[in-house]
Amino acid sequence: MRQITAETVELLDRNDELASFKNEFYVKDDAIYLDGNSLGLLSKRAEQSLFDVLNDWKAHGIDGWMGGKYPWFTLSEQLAEKLSVLVGAEEKEVIVTGSTTVNLHQLVATFFEPKEGRTKILADELTFPSDIYGLQSQLKIKGLNPETELIQVKSKNGLTLDEDDIIEMMTDDIALILLPSVLYRSGQLLDIERLTKEAHKRKIPIGFDLCHSIGALPHELSKWDVDFAFWCNYKYVNAGPGGVGGLYVNKKHFSKTPGLSGWFGSKKETQFDMDHHFDAETSAGGYQIGTPHMLSTAPLIGSLSIFEEAKIERIRSKSLKLTALLMDLLNQELENEFAIVNPLDDKRRGGHVALMHSDAARICKALKDNGIVPDFRAPNIIRLAPVALYNSYEDVFKAIKILSKIMKNREYEKYENKREVIA
Numbered sequence: 001m002r003q004i005t006a007e008t009v010e011l012l013d014r015n016d017e018l019a020s021f022k023n024e025f026y027v028k029d030d031a032i033y034l035d036g037n038s039l040g041l042l043s044k045r046a047e048q049s050l051f052d053v054l055n056d057w058k059a060h061g062i063d064g065w066m067g068g069k070y071p072w073f074t075l076s077e078q079l080a081e082k083l084s085v086l087v088g089a090e091e092k093e094v095i096v097t098g099s100t101t102v103n104l105h106q107l108v109a110t111f112f113e114p115k116e117g118r119t120k121i122l123a124d125e126l127t128f129p130s131d132i133y134g135l136q137s138q139l140k141i142k143g144l145n146p147e148t149e150l151i152q153v154k155s156k157n158g159l160t161l162d163e164d165d166i167i168e169m170m171t172d173d174i175a176l177i178l179l180p181s182v183l184y185r186s187g188q189l190l191d192i193e194r195l196t197k198e199a200h201k202r203k204i205p206i207g208f209d210l211c212h213s214i215g216a217l218p219h220e221l222s223k224w225d226v227d228f229a230f231w232c233n234y235k236y237v238n239a240g241p242g243g244v245g246g247l248y249v250n251k252k253h254f255s256k257t258p259g260l261s262g263w264f265g266s267k268k269e270t271q272f273d274m275d276h277h278f279d280a281e282t283s284a285g286g287y288q289i290g291t292p293h294m295l296s297t298a299p300l301i302g303s304l305s306i307f308e309e310a311k312i313e314r315i316r317s318k319s320l321k322l323t324a325l326l327m328d329l330l331n332q333e334l335e336n337e338f339a340i341v342n343p344l345d346d347k348r349r350g351g352h353v354a355l356m357h358s359d360a361a362r363i364c365k366a367l368k369d370n371g372i373v374p375d376f377r378a379p380n381i382i383r384l385a386p387v388a389l390y391n392s393y394e395d396v397f398k399a400i401k402i403l404s405k406i407m408k409n410r411e412y413e414k415y416e417n418k419r420e421v422i423a
């Protein structure tokens with residue numbers, strides 16, 4: 001392969017249609033942020049929309065619910081219209097609400113309907129811990145034993161899953177399937193369409209946790225006929241720490257009653273009748289529980305307007321080029337130093353590169369001290385996420401040059417190989 005040089009990446013940056021979006025984010029001049037898969041950066045538009053909502057509170061008090069720049073009463077629905085584009089669903093099938101874990105509870109409380117002989121939930125052994133804790137407690141609430149009723153598909157290599165293995169475990173006793181779209185460690189993108197088709201052949205409802213794919217790649221949830229999905233908006237969607245999440249419910253399920261009901265799931269017209277009969281909205285909006293968190297929703301207004309302009313297809317295309325460049329540079333500069341454990345195939349790869357190394361924890365510390373922000377996942381994974389909206393090809397080039405210097409001079413050896421409290 002041809003040598004990748006500073007000129008190569010300069011040319012890539014010059015031809016990058018999304019390059020101008022970088023100026024819209026607070027990126028430090030002396031640092032390269034590659035951790036947007038944990039917490040996306042603040043954009044000026046998100047900052048402005050947060051100020052706008054604060055200002056409406058200041059100016060209008062209670063009347064901000066129906067007046068002001070972005071009336072709060074319908075903001076979750078208004079934003080769902082923009083968010084639905086990112087997941088490939090109809091506007092009514094999406095709502096901005098809750099957090100990943102709360103939305104999981106809401107949707108599993110709705111879609112897990114154990115019956116005689118069909119009492120198990122199928123998940124996987126590599127998924128994010130919070131998802132497993134949620135499933136365990138949902139089983140307990142239904143009087144079932146998580147030890148026997150939660151089935152976790154095994155990984156052959158501890159890093160990725162084989163769809164064939166998952167499908168093989170879709171047996172007659174499974175009442176619900178919950179899987180991630182992209183695995184948070186290895187960055188493997190599962191074949192959502194195929195898994196959904198196979199689950200439906202066996203009459204099993206299936207849902208996906210989109211935390212690591214939302215904002216990084218396009219989805220076609222409606223077309224694929226996925227039953228439900230949920231996600232956070234603070235990773236690739238850049239809505240800020242603890243920013244309000246989202247959920248999707250396939251419209252064929254709109255007749256269902258949400259498992260966890262609350263007054264913000266009411267039809268808008270009747271919510272303030274204060275009647276004890278719950279008149280649920282028959283759309284994803286019905287899955288809201290209590291008063292929406294406006295100050296943690298506000299940044300999404302600005303952030304989603306960026307996605308609307310940038311277009312998720314262009315974001316995906318640049319993201320794949322960034323991660324491919326990162327891997328090519330690793331092979332060029334640091335051959336065999338790291339095991340690249342994310343899938344290499346574009347169709348199977350999410351938004352980050354995952355590197356395995358026995359000194360991963362302290363290599364991350366050395367990177368940080370050299371102005372590169374990576375992230376570490378115990379016990380031995382370094383995740384590097386070059387984000388299409390605010391990372392350049394030059395960022396990737398510089399980051400790998402610095403990593404290469406750290407490895408060649410063994411600079412990481414002066415750090416303790418132990419993770420921080422937050423890693």
Ligand SMILES: *Cc1c(COP(=O)(O)O)cnc(C)c1O
Nearest residue numbers: 099100101128130184209211232
């Ligand atoms: C980030 C993440 C979460 C976090 O859940 P919160 O409820 O937002 O704290 C859960 N699941 C996955 C797969 C994640 O990547």
